[in-house]
Amino acid sequence: MIRMLRRAKPRAVSFLYLLPSLAGVLTFFIVPFAQIIRYSLVDNPISNTYVGFDNFKRLFANAAFQRAASNTIRFSAIAMPLAVVLSLLLAMVLEAKIPGKSKFRTMFLSPMMVPVASIVLIWQVLFDYNGVLNNVFARFGVLPIDWFKSDYSHLIVVALFLWKNLGYNMILFMAALGNIPKALVEAASVDGASSFRRFWQIKFRFLSPTFLFVTILSLINSFKVFREVYLLTGDYPYEDLYLLQHFMNNTFKSLDYQKLSAAALIMAVVMALIIGILFIVDGRLGKDVES
Amino acid sequence: MAGITLKDVSKIYPGSTGEKAVDGFCLDIKDKEFVVIVGPSGCGKSSTMRMIAGLEEVSEGEIHIGDVLVNDVQPKDRNIAMVFQSYALYPHMSVYKNMAFALKIRHLNKAEIDRRVRETAEMLGITRLLARKPRALSGGESQRVALGRAMVRNPAVFLLDEPLSNLDAKLRADMRAEIIRLHKRLETTFIYVTHDQTEAMTMGDRIVIMDRGLILQNDSPKDIYDYPANIFVAGFIGSPRMNFVEAEVAREGGIVVAKFGVTALSLEKTNVNKDVLASLVGKKVTIGIRPEHISVADSVAVGEGLLGASADIVEVLGAETIIHTDMPGDLRIVVREFNDVPVKRGQKLNLAVQLEKIHIFDIETEDSITVRPGGTPKSARSKIAKPEPDSGGEPDASDNGGGES
Secondary structure: OHHHHHHOOHHHHHHHHHHHHHHHHHHHHHHHHHHHHHHHOEOOOOOOOEOOOHHHHHHHHOHHHHHHHHHHHHHHHHHHHHHHHHHHHHHHHHHOOOOOHHHHHHHHHHHHHOOHHHHHHHHHHHHOOOOHHHHHHHHOOOOOOOHHHOOOHHHHHHHHHHHHHHHHHHHHHHHHHHOOOHHHHHHHHHOOOOHHHHHHHHHHHHHHHHHHHHHHHHHHHHHOOHHHHHHHHOOOOOHHHOOHHHHHHHHHHOOOHHHHHHHHHHHHHHHHHHHHHHHHHHHHHOOOOOO | OOOEEEEEEEEEOOOOOOOEEEEEEEEEEOOOOEEEEEOOOOOOHHHHHHHHHOOOOOOEEEEEEOOEEOOOOOHHHOOEEEEOOOOOOOOOOOHHHHHHHHHHHOOOOHHHHHHHHHHHHHHHOOHHHOOOOHHHOOHHHHHHHHHHHHHOOOOOEEEEEOOOOOOOHHHHHHHHHHHHHHHHHHOOEEEEEEOOHHHHHHHOOEEEEEEOOEEEEEEOHHHHHHOOOEHHHHHHOOOOOOEEEEEEEEEEOOEEEEEEOOEEEEOOOOOOOHHHHHHHOOOEEEEEEOHHHEEEOOOOOOOEEEEEEEEEEEEEOOOOEEEEEEEOOOEEEEEEEOOOOOOOOOOEEEEEEEHHHOEEEEOOOOEEOOOOOOOOOOOOOOOOOOOOOOOOOOOOHHHHHHHOO
């Protein structure tokens, strides 16, 4: 065997080493993904009749999908930029010489340590119809609001998402801020740059790889917020909170694999497109500053 | 163009338990003067420069640029330019944009920016580099660009923070000369921080030597070399460093001598007040003799003292030979011999000492007792260090040899 390996070309040997992980990736990613593509193009997994883009047409005409997609886009469009910008701002505030810095840092990181089920419980205690907030409002004569079935529901989930994710993003930004060469920022201030210009023209260049990473992370996390919403409000929440994952979950339950596969493919393509654009932007901004 | 005045400036870093990184720093820098602040790592020289630049807050005291108190003035409003040790070129901008950055911020029109950048680039010989990014520059080229970025603004004061320490020895010597030429050409105040005594001796009109946050001496390079105010300065400037020997002052045959080991050297010719010399009899002092003031000799001439020693290590440098010698009493004396004297390891030597060049230091305060002709001795570890009225001007080339390493 060893003799055989020695005789084999190095390229073949390297493939041999890759085999275990390749098997894992093939089994859990590539094959299922290919299967999803196949499902999305056939009438059903048993008869396997090719129907072209019929499943996609059916999907786009589906009111539940439209609602779920628009809710998810709306949620990500609000939550993702907020998660990035607010965590960067927090990191910059904590970078400055302020008292109690480490306590603030721990405070913002603590939501990371709490399991999702407990987080959901806290927010239920706060926002339930009989929850703390309505109790406080009642003392001032304000009528109770069913928060999760109101127009505020979306904002509450955004707040929950931010509360959960800001700390980690902030730590990433703090590390990136700490890596910016101090002399460059000082040179810019001696050159006459205002603090805004110093941030935009010097610091931001160095932050751009982290900015990209945090943005992608926040985007993925914003798609994953379903977990919290599902635990808070169940299968069929208030229509403002009906997200793509609700749709997929429910479609899976009804065994409509074709529709589910088409939806999953659309989601994958959209995410790949967004991440691709982010990489192009980072390639331009981060050029020359990355060591 | 502006002079700078520092009045009792101190720097206490937060969390340093009140220890002063710079302690009561007083200095008047005249307009167009080239002042070098030199000292070992951690002596406070960079902190002082950073306070002048506005990059560090002044904990105590006042800094004036021209007539303006600048303690609370932002760096951008001080009209200073700084060259950093790491060059601090903006990596994502071309050389042209690096140089134009400060001018753009000042809203100069494009034609004026272009004129100034090209003029400066021409002066520094970096025109061909204008389109390049910093990562495509060598160390020497980066250094020139950093200088160019500072020059293009026509600042009132240039601050240079160890700008040559990242260059190799040859390039360092070239850039040293280049910076001296630039100073003459630009006629602007230069403050230069370094730990390299050769840079200090060759570049500055005036040298400020610092240790542990204090100014130990503030003088022209020649006076620093000839009349070091204390043991620290005497040992810091000059390479090989000054020989220090603990000696007892005694009177022998009517002559005041310094006795150490089995030797006695006359102190009568030193620049020490006769009364002071007489008062030293019976006391211990530290005497300092520069290696270049000792030579290998067969006989002693008038004005010379004789030491007997044996050669230990001989370093032949071509133009000179450094001889490390052992003397009775476990003393080691280094000799800098300019004549072509063949010396072998272990060889017995007669060393002739130029008696008038002997420095005497108080053994406790470490301050110099030697009197400076026509002036009072500089007080060691003084917090007050005003420039001498006549201390400006060119460093004397004949004495710079002492600073070469």
